[in-house]
Amino acid sequence: MGKLGIHGAVWVGSWSREDCAHAIRSTAEAGYDFIEVPLLDPFTMDVKTTATELERAGIGMTGSLGLDATTNIASEDADAVRRGEELLMTALGVVRDLGGSDLCGVIHSAMMKHMQPLGERARGNSIAVLRRLAEKAEAAGVRIHLEVVNRYESNFLNTGEQAVAVLGEIGSANVKVHLDTYHMNIEEGFVGQAIENCGADLGYFHIGESHRGYLGTGTIDFQAVFRSLERISYDGPIAFESFSSAVVDPKLSSMLGVWRNLWSDSMDLATHARSFIEAHRHAARQHVKPL
Numbered sequence: 001m002g003k004l005g006i007h008g009a010v011w012v013g014s015w016s017r018e019d020c021a022h023a024i025r026s027t028a029e030a031g032y033d034f035i036e037v038p039l040l041d042p043f044t045m046d047v048k049t050t051a052t053e054l055e056r057a058g059i060g061m062t063g064s065l066g067l068d069a070t071t072n073i074a075s076e077d078a079d080a081v082r083r084g085e086e087l088l089m090t091a092l093g094v095v096r097d098l099g100g101s102d103l104c105g106v107i108h109s110a111m112m113k114h115m116q117p118l119g120e121r122a123r124g125n126s127i128a129v130l131r132r133l134a135e136k137a138e139a140a141g142v143r144i145h146l147e148v149v150n151r152y153e154s155n156f157l158n159t160g161e162q163a164v165a166v167l168g169e170i171g172s173a174n175v176k177v178h179l180d181t182y183h184m185n186i187e188e189g190f191v192g193q194a195i196e197n198c199g200a201d202l203g204y205f206h207i208g209e210s211h212r213g214y215l216g217t218g219t220i221d222f223q224a225v226f227r228s229l230e231r232i233s234y235d236g237p238i239a240f241e242s243f244s245s246a247v248v249d250p251k252l253s254s255m256l257g258v259w260r261n262l263w264s265d266s267m268d269l270a271t272h273a274r275s276f277i278e279a280h281r282h283a284a285r286q287h288v289k290p291l
């Protein structure tokens with residue numbers, strides 16, 4: 001069965017030694033199998049402390065990040081493409097060194113509001129970098145997952161269908177689609193169908209509510225989501241993602257537009273989410289037949 005994880009921003013807004021320890025220990029205490037570590041700045045990451053804490057807590061990790069304008073591999077600015085590739089390769093090394101096998105997120109384009117559609121040259125640059133990243137990742141035993149996000153966060157991948165097409169262009173077996181219920185709720189007409197259309201190409205899954213707060217208090221049709229995950233026999237990682245102004249990551253919070261306080265008790269949010277996800281998966285498994 002797929003492992004269940006939680007994004008680090010539920011616990012902390014930085015990766016200082018103290019915050020790293022708190023996030024990893026809390027993840028284990030809340031009963032999750034792994035923590036999704038934000039790798040927005042993999043260059044300064046204290047890998048040794050993180051590895052020690054993971055081992056002590058007995059949990060695994062995945063890594064995620066969003067590129068920005070200065071590291072946008074989906075651009076015509078050669079310097080930005082080069083910096084983005086360097087960032088992605090460094091993040092890949094961190095995941096490998098922490099014993100992880102999944103690198104995901106908005107690693108295909110800058111995670112920001114774009115004011116124009118993606119051009120062909122910019123698109124080609126992104127695919128070329130992702131091909132080289134996939135090659136290195138394969139050697140490191142790491143899978144790459146391209147997160148499909150809403151129109152305000154990327155001008156490249158907004159639907160599962162677009163991501164599946166890009167997988168074909170990259171042509172590497174260890175590159176998969178990363179879907180997120182929060183974004184699908186905005187861009188996909190029918191979330192269940194979108195999941196089923198990805199099928200075996202789906203490699204990573206984010207569970208987030210329509211306002212990114214407590215699960216069950218928004219408008220996402222989680223019954224449909226979990227039924228479709230069962231129908232495609234999805235057994236990859238599932239990570240809970242939630243953001244509130246109670247936890248501020250100076251870079252991530254502003255990128256994602258986290259201006260509201262949707263919760264303040266991280267542990268209550270996390271344990272509630274785990275029960276919610278487990279209950280939905282359990283129910284879906286009882287009566288859904290695989291396709």
Ligand code: MN
Pocket residue numbers: 147180206241
């Ligand atoms: Mn996400």
